[in-house]
Amino acid sequence: xxxxxxxxxxxxxxxxxxxxxxxxxxxxxxxxxxxxxxxxxxxxxxxxxxxxxxxxxxxxxxxxxxxxxxxxxxxxxxxxxxxxxxxxxxxxxxxxxxxxxxxxxxxxxxxxxxxxxxxxxxxxxxxxxxxxxxxxxxxxxxxxxxxxxxxxxxxxxxxxxxxxxxxxxxxxxxxxxxxxxxxxxxxxxxxxxxxxxxxxxxxxxxxxxxxxxxxx
Numbered sequence: 001x002x003x004x005x006x007x008x009x010x011x012x013x014x015x016x017x018x019x020x021x022x023x024x025x026x027x028x029x030x031x032x033x034x035x036x037x038x039x040x041x042x043x044x045x046x047x048x049x050x051x052x053x054x055x056x057x058x059x060x061x062x063x064x065x066x067x068x069x070x071x072x073x074x075x076x077x078x079x080x081x082x083x084x085x086x087x088x089x090x091x092x093x094x095x096x097x098x099x100x101x102x103x104x105x106x107x108x109x110x111x112x113x114x115x116x117x118x119x120x121x122x123x124x125x126x127x128x129x130x131x132x133x134x135x136x137x138x139x140x141x142x143x144x145x146x147x148x149x150x151x152x153x154x155x156x157x158x159x160x161x162x163x164x165x166x167x168x169x170x171x172x173x174x175x176x177x178x179x180x181x182x183x184x185x186x187x188x189x190x191x192x193x194x195x196x197x198x199x200x201x202x203x204x205x206x207x208x209x210x211x212x213x214x215x216x
Contacts, residue, residue, distance in 0.1 A: 005144045009079035014058050015102055016161040018072040021051075023215070027196060034192040047168045048198040049186040052156055053133045053212035054108030055140055057085065059157070064098035064178075066091070071140075084140050087149035095178040103175065105157035109136040110211050113152045132212045154211065156183050185209075 024030055037044050056072040069085035071078040085091065088107070095101070109117075114132040121128055129135035139151035157180045160171050169188050176182050185202075189195045206213055 050213045051215045052106035053214035054106040061101040064095040066093040084148040104159035
């Protein structure tokens with residue numbers, strides 16, 4: 001993708017509103033959630049996945065070809081960041097399947113990339129970024145797409161807002177089958193104890209990931 005410079009980001013309306021996720025803050029609240037679910041569903045299964053600490057994005061593919069990308073904005077109206085998202089090396093512009101998709105995910109910056117970027121900025125007497133999330137957000141909103149490309153951003157996809165699939169696990173499999181990057185650390189859990197084990201494991205090992213996560 002060559003360099004493209006724009007004067008401003010156009011406002012776009014998301015086909016499906018992008019809402020924030022509900023939070024829980026401790027093990028008791030996780031167990032309370034499981035109890036509420038069990039009152040409605042017998043023997044539920046859960047997909048546990050890491051919450052990337054980055055910038056939410058909505059992508060549109062038509063007939064398997066990347067068409068557009070937008071920020072969450074206020075949940076209904078965001079900004080068109082198509083040209084900048086095209087520069088993300090890990091994002092395929094053509095899927096393995098010729099299907100239409102509206103897919104959600106997170107743009108983020110690896111810790112090693114963040115550290116290198118701040119070293120370069122320090123050498124050039126430029127203000128340092130405070131954290132990888134701010135660096136990713138600032139990078140994806142550059143009016144010059146060549147700057148975004150130089151920042152080596154990453155992306156992971158995890159949600160289809162209009163899917164007819166039965167489970168979230170099926171959604172992740174479809175995304176992977178299409179060639180879209182998904183997080184390999186997702187896990188299908190069959191009970192609350194497996195969920196708690198997943199949480200406790202990543203409390204210890206989050207530092208080994210090489211990218212920032214939120215919520216643990």
